Every structure is written in C-alpha cells, then in structure tokens.
Amino acid sequence: MAKVKETLVKTTPPGEDADDIGEIRDIVGFHLRLAHGAVYRHFTETFAELDLTQKQVSVLWLVDDHPGIAQTGLAQRMRMDRATTMAIVNRLEARDLLQRxxxxxxxxxxxLHLTxxxxxxxxxxxxxIRAHEEWLKSRYTAREVAVLIELLTRLHE
Amino acid sequence: MAKVKETLVKTTPPGEDADDIGEIRDIVGFHLRLAHGAVYRHFTETFAELDLTQKQVSVLWLVDDHPGIAQTGLAQRMRMDRATTMAIVNRLEARDLLQRxxxxxxxxxxxLHLTxxxxxxxxxxxxxIRAHEEWLKSRYTAREVAVLIELLTRLHE
DNA sequence: TATTGTTATACTCTATAACTATA
DNA sequence: TATAGTTATAGAGTATAACAATA
Known part of the structure; x- marks a missing residue:
C-alpha cells in the first residue's frame, strides 16, 4: 500500500519527513479539494455575468429534467439537507427563475417548476456549461474523462 | 465526443431530454462537486472531535513540512488568496496551534511555525487522516487510486 | 411517529476592495 | 511600482435545532 505511486505517478523525491502516513501529496482528499477549488473558480468566472453558482445551475437543470419534483427529491439528488435546499430554492424563486x-x-x-x-x-x-466543460476536458482524452467520471461517481453513490 | 460513456460507464437509459449538451450526469464538474461534498462530509465527521477543517489540517501539515513558510507561500500551495489565508492562520493562531x-x-x-x-x-x-483516507480508498484498487490522483492533479496544476 | 417544509442560527469558505508597511 | 500583510465586507455553502403541518 505504499509502493503504488511509482507505477503511474512521478516518484516522490526524498522527503524531509518520514512520517507514518506519508506526504500530503499522496492524500486523495487533498487533490480532490484542490481540483474542486480550481474547477469552482473557473466556473465562477464563466458564470460571473449570469450570476449563477454551481448549485443553482444544478437545481435549475434538475427541476427542468424532473418537473414537479419536491424539495426533498432535489435534496437527495444534490446530496444536500433540507435547509440548504431551502436556501437555494429561495434565491432562485426570488429571482423568478423557479416557482413553488x-x-x-x-x-x-x-x-417545483421552472418559470x-x-x-x-x-x-x-x-x-x-459547455464552454466550462470544454476547458475542463481539454486536459484529458475522451477515455480519461470517462474514467474520471466513473471514479468520482464511486465517491458519491 | 458523445459516444464515450459506453466504453466504461454504464449506458444512460433513454433520457426524457434530448438537449444539445446532454445530461447532467455527463458533466464532469457535477460529479466532482458531489464527490467533493461526500468526502467533505466524511472528513467533517472524522474531525468533529478535533474541531479541525480540511483547510486547517492542510495548513498545519504544510507549515510542518515547510517551517518558516510565509503566508503567501502557503496561499500558493493551497490555491487560496491572501485574505482567506489570513482568516485560517488567524484561527489557528488563536488556538495556539501556530505562531507568526x-x-x-x-x-x-x-x-509561520507550529507550536x-x-x-x-x-x-x-x-x-x-489515515482513517479517513482508508474509508475513501476502500472503493478503489491501488492502481485506481494512483490514476485518480494523477487525473485530479491535472486540474489544479 | 415519520416526513416535509420552514425559520433561525452559526461557522467556514471565497472573493473583493482598500489600507499600511516594506522591497 | 510591486509585494506582503491586514482589515472589513459580503455572499454562498453547510449543518444543526426547533417548530408547524401533514401523512
């Protein structure tokens, strides 16, 4: 469980620390957080004019795909609790993008329905989103995109 | 660019929507956000007793790996701006975990140095972290973990 | 009793802007 | 001018708790 990285990832130079757990760059959660942050920032730039967040777009999309969905249904698909769902639906309703x-x-x-x-x-x-995804996918082959989605899905299913 | 998923991911059942861009489950950013959220929640549970966030642990770790690092150096490695870095360092300093x-x-x-x-x-x-990572890695082979880290790294490098 | 929506509260993250001190 | 730190501000996400209405 410690000699995996040599196979695919560039070898770690002799670290200044020889801890039990290894280096922070070997922590999956660390990379997941950085990757999420990078994508989040690019998303925010892309959507600055529309003034929409990732969550808000996801909610609009899901409501459009499932007209009449209840807030709890939305919460399940988004992996959010009821209070968070309320806050997002409130904002979208206040902007007349969605109605209860x-x-x-x-x-x-x-x-819930879209207006x-x-x-x-x-x-x-x-x-x-299409432009944003193209930016994201530009660093992968089509095969790698499929693999990435498959691996990420296992974390939230 | 649309017939990729059949190769590795289970085929999408006939959707009720035939949009230009496809379905939300084909959006990498969507899965990245859900995966990050799931890992974030498990992290929070794991660290409830210690009362530390992901960022705070990362800062402690990085300061320990790089004693005397400046806040801007920290900001670069964490991909944060100066204000966010300040806020986190302030909290850690207030708890006497870190000193300026x-x-x-x-x-x-x-x-910056650890106390x-x-x-x-x-x-x-x-x-x-070790327990948290084991929970995370339990759904992957060692090879898949390496691939996941490699793919995620491309998003924030 | 359980579920759904609601409200209130609090903390963290994120970003921007403006200011001071130093290079 | 540019960099580093600081402070203030604001919006968003996240979670918990408590409450009312309905099943």
Whole structure:
C-alpha cells in the first residue's frame, strides 16, 4: 500500500519527513479539494455575468429534467439537507427563475417548476456549461474523462 | 465526443431530454462537486472531535513540512488568496496551534511555525487522516487510486 | 411517529476592495 | 511600482435545532 505511486505517478523525491502516513501529496482528499477549488473558480468566472453558482445551475437543470419534483427529491439528488435546499430554492424563486406549487397528492410537499425566465436562463447556462466543460476536458482524452467520471461517481453513490 | 460513456460507464437509459449538451450526469464538474461534498462530509465527521477543517489540517501539515513558510507561500500551495489565508492562520493562531514570526530577510513577510500544541495536534490529525483516507480508498484498487490522483492533479496544476 | 417544509442560527469558505508597511 | 500583510465586507455553502403541518 505504499509502493503504488511509482507505477503511474512521478516518484516522490526524498522527503524531509518520514512520517507514518506519508506526504500530503499522496492524500486523495487533498487533490480532490484542490481540483474542486480550481474547477469552482473557473466556473465562477464563466458564470460571473449570469450570476449563477454551481448549485443553482444544478437545481435549475434538475427541476427542468424532473418537473414537479419536491424539495426533498432535489435534496437527495444534490446530496444536500433540507435547509440548504431551502436556501437555494429561495434565491432562485426570488429571482423568478423557479416557482413553488402545492402537490395534489401530498399536502406536505412542494412541487417545483421552472418559470419561462428560468427556462431561458437554463438554456443560456447550458451554453456556458459547455464552454466550462470544454476547458475542463481539454486536459484529458475522451477515455480519461470517462474514467474520471466513473471514479468520482464511486465517491458519491 | 458523445459516444464515450459506453466504453466504461454504464449506458444512460433513454433520457426524457434530448438537449444539445446532454445530461447532467455527463458533466464532469457535477460529479466532482458531489464527490467533493461526500468526502467533505466524511472528513467533517472524522474531525468533529478535533474541531479541525480540511483547510486547517492542510495548513498545519504544510507549515510542518515547510517551517518558516510565509503566508503567501502557503496561499500558493493551497490555491487560496491572501485574505482567506489570513482568516485560517488567524484561527489557528488563536488556538495556539501556530505562531507568526518576523522574517529576517524580508520585513514584509511573516514566518509561520507550529507550536508544540500544533505539532501534537498534527500528529493526532494525521491518524484521523489515515482513517479517513482508508474509508475513501476502500472503493478503489491501488492502481485506481494512483490514476485518480494523477487525473485530479491535472486540474489544479 | 415519520416526513416535509420552514425559520433561525452559526461557522467556514471565497472573493473583493482598500489600507499600511516594506522591497 | 510591486509585494506582503491586514482589515472589513459580503455572499454562498453547510449543518444543526426547533417548530408547524401533514401523512
């Protein structure tokens, strides 16, 4: 479990520390956090004009794919709790991109739908996503993209 | 560029949407965000008793690896701006885990060092990191871990 | 009892801007 | 001029707790 990196990753030069656990560059979580941060920053730049965050775009997209979805359904797909979901839905509703309705079958549930403005915003957002994804994918082969998605999926499934 | 997923990832069932850009599950950034969130949550649980965040542990670790590092050096390695770095260093200094000093060669710079308590905390944190990483790596082969790190590194290098 | 939505609260992360001191 | 640190500010994400309405 300690001699793996030599196979694919460039060998670590003799470290100044010989700890039990190794170096911070061998920690998967460290790289995941840095990678997420880098992508987050590029996303924010790409979406500065639209003034949308990753989460907000994801919510618009998911509501469009699943019209009438309840907030809890959204929370499950986004891996968020109810309070966080509320906050995001509130912001989108305040901007008239999304609207709440009452469920016919379950009085406790809200039904979520995009407004006309929301659908237009999503269409624009998808264009920006395409540019953002191309920037991201530019450093990978098509095969590597598939592998990366597969490996990442195992972390949140 | 659209027929890649069949090779490695399970085929997408006929979607209800036939958009230009495809489905949200084909977006790398979407999976990266979910994966990061899942790992972030597990990290938080693991470090609840120590009351340390990912960033704080990373800072302690990096300062220990590079004694006397300046805040800007820390910011570069962490991909953070100066203000964010300040906030984190302030918290760690307030808890007496880290201390600031003046640089001999450059009056503008701070030199950062761990306190005795900071070194003890880092040692404990590394044990928790080991458990956290084992949870994370449990779903991968050693080869896959190396591949994942290599692919993630390309996003933040 | 369990679920859903809601509200309130608090902390962290992130970024920007403006200021001071030093190079 | 540029760099390093500092301070203030603001928005967003994350989580917890408690409450009301409904199943």
């Amino acid at each position: 309705g009452k469920s016919d079958t379950d009085g406790r549930k809200q039904t 006309v403005a929301g659908k237009a915003m999503l269409a624009t957002a998808k264009e920006a | 000093g003046k640089s001999d060669t450059d009056g503008r710079k701070q030199t 005795v308590a900071g070194k003890a905390m880092l040692a404990t944190a590394k044990e928790a």
